Amino acid sequence: MYFGNQKFLVAGMSKSGAASADFLLKRGAVVYMFDDIADGAVQKTMGELAARGAIPVAQGGVAAAVNECDVLVLSPGIPIDHELPVAFRKKGKRIIGEAELGCLYLRAALVAVTGTNGKTTTVTMIDEVLRAAGLSSCACGNIGLPITAKADELGYGDIAVAEISSFQLETLSSIRPHVAVITNIAEDHLNRHYNMENYIFLKSKLLRNMRESEFAVLNYDDERVRAFADSVRCPVRWFSVKERVKGAYLYEGGLYFENEKIMNASDLSLKGEHNVKNALAAICACKLMGVESKTAAEALSKMKGVRHRIETVAEIDGVTYIDDSKGTNVDATLTAVGCMQADTILLLGGKDKGYDYDPLFEKLAVSRAVHAVLYGENRFKLLASAVRKGYTQITLCADFALAVRIAAMTAKSGQCVLLSPASSSFDMFSGYEERGEKFCELVAQMKDEKNERCGEELGVE
Numbered sequence: 001m002y003f004g005n006q007k008f009l010v011a012g013m014s015k016s017g018a019a020s021a022d023f024l025l026k027r028g029a030v031v032y033m034f035d036d037i038a039d040g041a042v043q044k045t046m047g048e049l050a051a052r053g054a055i056p057v058a059q060g061g062v063a064a065a066v067n068e069c070d071v072l073v074l075s076p077g078i079p080i081d082h083e084l085p086v087a088f089r090k091k092g093k094r095i096i097g098e099a100e101l102g103c104l105y106l107r108a109a110l111v112a113v114t115g116t117n118g119k120t121t122t123v124t125m126i127d128e129v130l131r132a133a134g135l136s137s138c139a140c141g142n143i144g145l146p147i148t149a150k151a152d153e154l155g156y157g158d159i160a161v162a163e164i165s166s167f168q169l170e171t172l173s174s175i176r177p178h179v180a181v182i183t184n185i186a187e188d189h190l191n192r193h194y195n196m197e198n199y200i201f202l203k204s205k206l207l208r209n210m211r212e213s214e215f216a217v218l219n220y221d222d223e224r225v226r227a228f229a230d231s232v233r234c235p236v237r238w239f240s241v242k243e244r245v246k247g248a249y250l251y252e253g254g255l256y257f258e259n260e261k262i263m264n265a266s267d268l269s270l271k272g273e274h275n276v277k278n279a280l281a282a283i284c285a286c287k288l289m290g291v292e293s294k295t296a297a298e299a300l301s302k303m304k305g306v307r308h309r310i311e312t313v314a315e316i317d318g319v320t321y322i323d324d325s326k327g328t329n330v331d332a333t334l335t336a337v338g339c340m341q342a343d344t345i346l347l348l349g350g351k352d353k354g355y356d357y358d359p360l361f362e363k364l365a366v367s368r369a370v371h372a373v374l375y376g377e378n379r380f381k382l383l384a385s386a387v388r389k390g391y392t393q394i395t396l397c398a399d400f401a402l403a404v405r406i407a408a409m410t411a412k413s414g415q416c417v418l419l420s421p422a423s424s425s426f427d428m429f430s431g432y433e434e435r436g437e438k439f440c441e442l443v444a445q446m447k448d449e450k451n452e453r454c455g456e457e458l459g460v461e
Contacts, residue, residue, distance in 0.1 A: 009034060009057070009065050011084050012075025016098040018045045019146035020073045021054050023101065026152070032057050032065050034084070039430075066091065073101060076142070076167035079192055097171025099164060102147025104174065108138075108154035111285055112175065114164045114206050115183030115219075117332045118278045119143075121270070121306050122183055123163045125282035125299075130159055132299035133291045137161055142168060144433075159289070166193065169202040176209040179285050181217040183278070185224040186331035190354030200224055210234035217284045219277070220245045237288065239280035241273065248284035250276055257287045263297035270305055272339045308436035310336050310420075313443050316450055318413030321443045325436030327420035329353065330360045336420040340368045344416045345407045349376030350423030350435070357385035360422060365391050369418075371410050375403035377427035400428055400435070404442045 006029055010021045013035040024031045033049060034057040035042050046056055057065045062084065072088040072095045074080070085095050103110065113123050123139050130137035140150050141162035154160055164172070166189055185203055193199045207216050211234055219225040220238035229236045237247035248257045255262045255276070262283055265276050279300055286296050305311055308325040315321070324336040328350075337344060346369040364372065371393040374382045379396055386394055395410065397403050407417045425435040 006030065006071060007032065007069040008071045008073055009069040009084075010054075010073045010075070011035070011082075012078045013042050013046050013049075014075065014077065015144070016077075016146045016148075017073075017075040018049065019149040020075070020098045020101055021049050023105075023148040023151065024073070025049070025052055025054060031055065032069055034062060034065065063087075066093075070094070071096060073098065074171050076165060076170075079167075080170045095171060097168055099141060099147050099162070099168040100172050100174065102149075102151045103162075103172070105151045106147065106154065106160055107156050108158035108160045109289075110175075110177040111159060111161045111179045111181070111289065112141075112164050112177035112206055113162070113181040113183065113281075113285075114166070114169065114203055115181070115225075116186040116188045116329065117335065118183040118274060118281070119163045119165075120326070121275065121278045121309060122181060122281050123161050124306055125278060125303060126181075126285050127161045128303050129282060129286045129291055129296045129299040130161065130289065133286075133295045135159055135289075135291075139163070141165075164206060166199060166202045169205045172205060174209065175206065176211075177206070177214060179215050179217060179288050180206050180210060181281050181285050182206065182219060182225050182228065183281055184219050184222045184331075186329060187355060188329045188331075188353065191352065192354075204228055204231070207232045207234070215288050217247065217281060217288070219281070220247075221277075237284050239277065239284050241276055241280070248280040248287070250280065255280060255283060257283050257293070260293060262293045263300065267297070267301045269301055269303050272310070272335070274335045274339075308432060310339055311436075313440050314447055316408070316443070316447050319408065319411040320416045321408075321439075322416055322418045322420075323436045323439050324418060324420035325425070325432045325439060327422060328424055328432055330355055330357065330422050333360065333420040333422040334363055334367075336418060337364065337367050337369050340416055340418060342368065342414055342416050343370045344368050344418050345370070345411045346372045347375065347403055347407055347417070347419045347439075348372050348382055348421055348423070349374050349379045349403070350421045350425050351376070351427040352378035352381060353424050355422070357382055357422070358389055361386045361389035361391040365389060370415075371395070371407075373397065373403045373407045373410070375400055376421070376423065378423055400438065401442055404439060405446075408446055 009032045031054040066087045127139040136158040142165040143163040214234045220240040238245035239248040241250040311323045313321040327333045373395045419439045429435040
């Protein structure tokens with residue numbers, strides 16, 4: 001892409017937008033920047049970029065900026081049917097996403113991971129295995145580090161392991177990974193993508209440009225993912241917990257790649273069938289990148305868990321508190337509930353993503369989730385599904401902090417309190433990370449209160 005005399009409008013100035021603007025300014029581009037929900041942190045970022053020459057665009061100046069600028073750089077939080085991209089399309093001007101911009105200038109080999117669930121864990125597994133093998137690897141993309149923030153640092157011989165979301169895939173057209181992994185496909189983000197057909201199509205875009213020298217790593221056990229093999233032009237390797245496939249698979253308690261046993265599933269540091277699947281995907285990708293089996297096994301046996309994904313926070317009065325704030329869809333929440341070893345008080349709710357929650361409560365009715373505390377913007381929709389499916393052990397409240405307190409009061413010794421909301425966090429928080437941190441903070445407060453009570457009973461000052 002030519003930068004001289006080109007004028008770029010960067011829309012959305014959180015982490016991705018700020019990285020895009022920085023990337024463009026370093027190349028001498030003229031950069032305009034706009035955010036219609038500019039909180040304190042965004043305003044600070046825009047001020048710093050303005051000091052380097054970027055031009056802020058006020059709400060009233062958007063039309064003029066559309067006329068003035070040649071290219072729109074869209075952050076993933078802004079949908080393609082937003083007024084800005086619509087205006088650019090009407091004028092026949094180019095629209096590019098942050099991830100696409102970064103990939104255009106990425107010299108490193110690209111391992112790209114998409115799917116509904118397991119993306120972050122799989123990316124982390126791949127990155128840690130590659131690092132253990134002595135390779136220069138960087139986990140980036142939707143995992144929290146924009147690709148544009150690392151594109152200049154990563155050179156030939158390095159590896160970028162990028163988590164790619166459906167939001168990013170809306171504006172990705174030229175991406176061509178060396179290895180592409182699709183973990184699974186389940187109902188998600190229908191409030192943005194409108195229907196499953198659109199969502200599935202977006203996931204398939206990751207494979208569109210791949211050729212004979214690259215590899216697609218696909219989930220054989222997922223019918224929707226398996227169907228992608230019919231249209232790809234690159235070799236396919238599978239991962240499966242059900243069949244002995246060409247790729248990585250589970251067999252008699254062992255994880256195999258191409259008939260070679262890599263390790264026992266019981267030796268994985270991250271437990272649960274979902275993590276066996278993630279590990280198989282990671283093993284397949286890493287073996288295709290030339291990693292030795294022993295190295296992969298050692299790294300996967302020592303790996304720590306991903307923040308806010310079925311993460312034990314504390315135990316108070318015999319009750320275990322578990323943070324699964326990353327469980328933002330029905331499948332992820334059911335996976336988390338399925339991992340519980342004790343009866344569970346489940347915290348559900350947030351911003352609706354267009355789901356039908358009936359299947360959730362149908363399965364919760366026969367699970368270890370003995371009580372659900374429903375909170376947030378979609379609590380009444382959740383309640384309606386629960387009633388339809390006969391799930392009656394419910395408490396309803398609007399406030400998140402109160403919901404956590406109610407769950408704590410409801411739980412008995414030996415039980416768990418699980419935050420796995422099956423919903424987006426954007427009704428109250430900036431993202432699932434902030435929601436998870438707030439949960440941890442509230443649990444820590446309750447633990448401190450308990451310690452204070454114990455101290456008072458003992459006469460300790």
